[in-house]
Amino acid sequence: MLGILGGMGPLATVDFLAKLVAADEAETDQQHMPFIVRAVPQIPDRSRYITEGGENPLPALRLGMRELGRAGASVVAIPCNTAHYWYSSLVGPDLPEILHIVDAVADRLAEVLPEGGPIAILSTQGTHAARVYENRLDQVRWPIAESTGPEIAAVGQGITLVKAGRLDAARAIFAQAVDAHRERGAKAVILACTEIPAALNEPDPFLIDATQALALRCVRWFRETHHGFPPAMTRPLRAAS
Amino acid sequence: MLGILGGMGPLATVDFLAKLVAADEAETDQQHMPFIVRAVPQIPDRSRYITEGGENPLPALRLGMRELGRAGASVVAIPCNTAHYWYSSLVGPDLPEILHIVDAVADRLAEVLPEGGPIAILSTQGTHAARVYENRLDQVRWPIAESTGPEIAAVGQGITLVKAGRLDAARAIFAQAVDAHRERGAKAVILACTEIPAALNEPDPFLIDATQALALRCVRWFRETHHGFPPAMTRPLRAAS
Numbered sequence: 411m412l413g414i415l416g417g418m419g420p421l422a423t424v425d426f427l428a429k430l431v432a433a434d435e436a437e438t439d440q441q442h443m444p445f446i447v448r449a450v451p452q453i454p455d456r457s458r459y460i461t462e463g464g465e466n467p468l469p470a471l472r473l474g475m476r477e478l479g480r481a482g483a484s485v486v487a488i489p490c491n492t493a494h495y496w497y498s499s500l501v502g503p504d505l506p507e508i509l510h511i512v513d514a515v516a517d518r519l520a521e522v523l524p525e526g527g528p529i530a531i532l533s534t535q536g537t538h539a540a541r542v543y544e545n546r547l548d549q550v551r552w553p554i555a556e557s558t559g560p561e562i563a564a565v566g567q568g569i570t571l572v573k574a575g576r577l578d579a580a581r582a583i584f585a586q587a588v589d590a591h592r593e594r595g596a597k598a599v600i601l602a603c604t605e606i607p608a609a610l611n612e613p614d615p616f617l618i619d620a621t622q623a624l625a626l627r628c629v630r631w632f633r634e635t636h637h638g639f640p641p642a643m644t645r646p647l648r649a650a651s
Numbered sequence: 652m653l654g655i656l657g658g659m660g661p662l663a664t665v666d667f668l669a670k671l672v673a674a675d676e677a678e679t680d681q682q683h684m685p686f687i688v689r690a691v692p693q694i695p696d697r698s699r700y701i702t703e704g705g706e707n708p709l710p711a712l713r714l715g716m717r718e719l720g721r722a723g724a725s726v727v728a729i730p731c732n733t734a735h736y737w738y739s740s741l742v743g744p745d746l747p748e749i750l751h752i753v754d755a756v757a758d759r760l761a762e763v764l765p766e767g768g769p770i771a772i773l774s775t776q777g778t779h780a781a782r783v784y785e786n787r788l789d790q791v792r793w794p795i796a797e798s799t800g801p802e803i804a805a806v807g808q809g810i811t812l813v814k815a816g817r818l819d820a821a822r823a824i825f826a827q828a829v830d831a832h833r834e835r836g837a838k839a840v841i842l843a844c845t846e847i848p849a850a851l852n853e854p855d856p857f858l859i860d861a862t863q864a865l866a867l868r869c870v871r872w873f874r875e876t877h878h879g880f881p882p883a884m885t886r887p888l889r890a891a892s
Contacts, residue, residue, distance in 0.1 A: 411691070419680040420672045427668060431661045437815045439660040439692040447688035448722075450652070451680040481689075481722045574678045 413483025418490035422604035426489035457536030654724025659731035663845035667730035698777030
C-alpha cells in the first residue's frame with residue numbers, strides 16, 4: 411500500500427492527495443488505490459535546519475517512515491521536496507521504499523522536454539542549498555539555470571506566505587520568479603516546493619509541478635504492482651497516465 | 652491524535668481534509684493539528700448493503716478503526732455519512748472514539764438555525780433507509796422534511812456520478828433537489844453525503860455541509876484537548892471557529 415509522509419506542510423499534503431485521487435481515475439470507490447497518510451506537522455522546519463541549523467528533522471522523519479511501514483505502507487511518497495535532503499538516511503531494510511520526487515520530475519521532463527535544455531528550479535532555500543535537484547537530476551540533459559540570491563530569498567518568502575494561508579501575496583512572488591527565468595531562456599520551470607502549486611495553480615505548460623509529477627508516479631506504481639489486489643480491482647494503465 | 656477513516660470515497664476524503672486544514676488556521680506547519688488518514692476504499696459499498704444486501708462493510712470498518720487506533724488515533728472522524736449506520740458497532744473499549752457526523756451537524760444547526768424549524772436531508776439511499784439523521788438529530792427542534800422516492804433516487808444517482816468524477820452532471824441533480832426543498836418550506840438543507848459538496852461547492856447559507864461541520868468539530872476537539880501537545884504549540888480557540 412502507498413504511504414504518504416505528509417504534514418510538510420498540511421496544505422501541500424492536501425494538494426498532493428487531490429492530485430493523487432484525480433490522477434487515479436476510477437468509476438467506483440473500490441477501484442481507487444488505497445493509501446495511508448501520516449500528517450504530523452510537528453516536524454522541525456526542514457529548510458531552516460539546512461540553512462541555519464537548529465533541531466534536526468531526521469528523527470521525526472524516520473519515526474514517520476517507521477510508523478507508515480508498521481501501518482502497512484510498502485512504498486512512501488513524501489510531498490515535500492526539501493525533506494528529500496534526508497533521502498539517503500531514510501533508506502534501509504526496516505523502512506518502506508521512497509518514490510523520490512526528483513525521479514518523478516525527471517519522468518515528466520522526459521515527456522515534456524525530451525530534447526533537453528535549460529530548466530529552472532523554484533524551491534525553498536533549503537532545497538536550493540542542499541542541492542536536492544542538482545545532485546540527482548541528469549544535468550547533461552537538463553542543465554539547471556542559476557537563480558539569483560534575491561530570487562531565492564523571494565521564493566522562500568512566498569513559501570512562508572503559503573504556509574500562513576496568504577495565497578494571493580505568494581502567487582505574485584512566484585509569478586515574478588517564473589517570468590524572470592522565462593526571459594533568461596529556461597525551457598521549463600520546476601515548482602519544486604509543494605507549497606508553490608497551492609498558490610500558482612493556473613495550468614501553464616511551461617511549469618512542471620513536482621507535486622503533480624509525484625502523484626502520477628504513485629499511480630503508475632500502483633498500476634504496475636496492483637499492490638497485491640487482484641488485477642480485476644485495478645484498471646489498465648492508460649496512455650495519459 | 653485525530654484519525655480519519657477515509658476512502659468512502661477518496662474524493663470526499665480529500666474534500667474533508669481540505670476543509671480540516673482550512674479550518675485549522677495556523678501560521679506555521681508546526682502549529683497545525685496532526686492527523687493520520689486511512690483511505691482504503693476497498694470497503695464494500697455502504698449504501699448498497701443497506702438497501703440491497705450483499706457484503707457487509709462492518710468488518711472492513713472495524714479493521715480500519717483498529718488500525719487507526721494502533722497508529723495512534725485517540726478519536727476518529729469518518730467523512731462518510733452512510734458509514735455512521737454502523738456507529739454503535741464501532742464503539743468499544745478497544746477502539747478510538749468517533750466524532751459523530753450528525754452531532755457535528757447539530758452543532759452547526761444550533762448556530763445557524765437556533766430557533767429551529769423544518770430541515771431537509773440530501774443523502775445516499777442507504778443513509779435515508781437507515782435513518783442515520785432521523786435517529787440521532789433532535790427532531791422536536793429540527794423536524795426532517797420528507798423527500799419523495801424519485802428525489803431520493805435522483806440524489807443517489809448524483810452521488811454515483813461524483814464517485815465517477817462527473818461533477819457537472821451531479822451538480823445539476825443536487826441543485827434541483829435543493830430548490831424543491833426550498834420551495835416546500837425547509838429552513839435549511841443538510842448535504843448529508845460527503846460526495847455532494849464535492850459537486851455543490853458554491854457558498855450558500857441555506858446549505859449545511861456535513862463535511863464542513865465535521866471538520867469544524869475536529870478542530871474544536873483539537874483545540875479543547877491540545878492532544879497532549881504543550882499549549883504553546885496550539886493557538887487559542889478563535890471566536891469564528
